[in-house]
Amino acid sequence: MSQEEIETGDLNAIAAALSSLSPSTGRLDRDRLMFLAGEAAARSNLAMPRLVPLHSAASNSAMAHELPPRMAARRWAWPVAFWTMSAVAATLLVVLVARPEPRVIERIVRLPAEPQVVVGTPAGAVVAPTNASERLEEAERGGAERPAHDRRTGDGDYLSLRDRVLARGIDSWTSGRSASNAALPEKTHNHRELLESVLESL
Amino acid sequence: MSDVGPQQLARLLDEHGGALVLYARQWCSSAEDVVQDALVQLVRQERTPERIVAWLYRVVRNGAISAARAEQRRRHHETDAAARETPWFTMSDGDRLDAEAAQAALAQLPLEQRETIVARLWGGLTFDEIAELTGSSSSSAHRWYEAGLVALRQRLGVECPKKKSKLAT
Numbered sequence: 559m560s561q562e563e564i565e566t567g568d569l570n571a572i573a574a575a576l577s578s579l580s581p582s583t584g585r586l587d588r589d590r591l592m593f594l595a596g597e598a599a600a601r602s603n604l605a606m607p608r609l610v611p612l613h614s615a616a617s618n619s620a621m622a623h624e625l626p627p628r629m630a631a632r633r634w635a636w637p638v639a640f641w642t643m644s645a646v647a648a649t650l651l652v653v654l655v656a657r658p659e660p661r662v663i664e665r666i667v668r669l670p671a672e673p674q675v676v677v678g679t680p681a682g683a684v685v686a687p688t689n690a691s692e693r694l695e696e697a698e699r700g701g702a703e704r705p706a707h708d709r710r711t712g713d714g715d716y717l718s719l720r721d722r723v724l725a726r727g728i729d730s731w732t733s734g735r736s737a738s739n740a741a742l743p744e745k746t747h748n749h750r751e752l753l754e755s756v757l758e759s760l
Numbered sequence: 761m762s763d764v765g766p767q768q769l770a771r772l773l774d775e776h777g778g779a780l781v782l783y784a785r786q787w788c789s790s791a792e793d794v795v796q797d798a799l800v801q802l803v804r805q806e807r808t809p810e811r812i813v814a815w816l817y818r819v820v821r822n823g824a825i826s827a828a829r830a831e832q833r834r835r836h837h838e839t840d841a842a843a844r845e846t847p848w849f850t851m852s853d854g855d856r857l858d859a860e861a862a863q864a865a866l867a868q869l870p871l872e873q874r875e876t877i878v879a880r881l882w883g884g885l886t887f888d889e890i891a892e893l894t895g896s897s898s899s900s901a902h903r904w905y906e907a908g909l910v911a912l913r914q915r916l917g918v919e920c921p922k923k924k925s926k927l928a929t
Contacts, residue, residue: 581778
């Protein structure tokens with residue numbers, strides 16, 4: 559007699575009396591249950607075909623329960639897709655985690671010099687100074703070296719004159735102009751100067 | 761699919777159908793539907809459970825609790841009245857207890873005691889299986905079983921057999 563039976567020994571009488579009662583199955587329909595069970599079994603066979611070895615004796619009868627290839631492929635499609643996507647996601651995660659730090663490469667880049675502005679004709683090839691004072695010195699130094707037509711009408715003359723006026727005021731323009739006119743003896747501006755020049759030539 | 765064939769299913773229905781219905785009635789009024797679903801679910805299983813009877817009681821318990829919740833939501837008083845009128849036991853001449861009185865006395869017990877007594881007496885489950893079924897310990901199941909039997913004995917008027925004294929023997 560086990561310990562369990564010893565402890566419940568006093569209650570054996572009521573337990574035996576109760577056990578003599580048969581529980582009612584109520585409205586449990588046996589035929590309907592068997593029908594539903596058969597239906598469930600048939601659906602289970604369709605949904606999950608068994609893999610029967612070819613050499614087994616029951617293979618012929620089991621072949622009738624196997625699914626057509628199309629349904630079998632459909633059944634495996636989702637699991638295969640799921641595992642494939644999981645593998646891809648895991649691979650990407652590993653790559654993301656194990657990615658090396660970006661390398662810093664120091665390299666000296668030599669940039670080309672600023673384009674130089676060439677003033678004047680190509681034959682003259684005068685390089686314009688970069689600031690106003692240099693341009694002014696250049697204008698004062700090379701005024702006589704320029705050709706006559708450039709000295710009168712060239713763009714370089716205008717630029718040097720502009721720089722000079724900006725640097726030294728308007729008086730420098732008039733003095734510079736008189737100095738440049740002195741280099742042209744044949745050109746006169748009024749009748750007195752013209753008269754004096756004619757008298758001197760006599 | 762499980763290996764449960766029609767013959768085994770019929771045998772399970774004959775041997776445990778009534779007890780399973782009685783077990784499900786401790787929660788809901790649609791006990792027959794719950795048991796039927798459990799048996800159909802057994803057929804659908806890919807692998808046959810090792811302990812079929814214990815497995816059936818577990819499925820019936822879960823189904824009955826779900827059905828009870830659904831009935832509680834619907835609040836069909838007619839259903840409750842019909843459940844009370846449905847006899848839990850079949851009448852036979854050889855019964856040592858009045859079936860209606862036993863049903864009434866059993867219905868008055870707390871749920872844990874009722875559940876344990878039905879699973880033990882009519883289901884034949886061990887206390888370990890009942891403990892696993894109810895999510896409790898084996899000692900708790902044993903305690904509920906004893907307390908329920910004591911209460912039933914008092915309500916049904918079944919006298920205890922006189923203990924034999926050790927001195928007399």
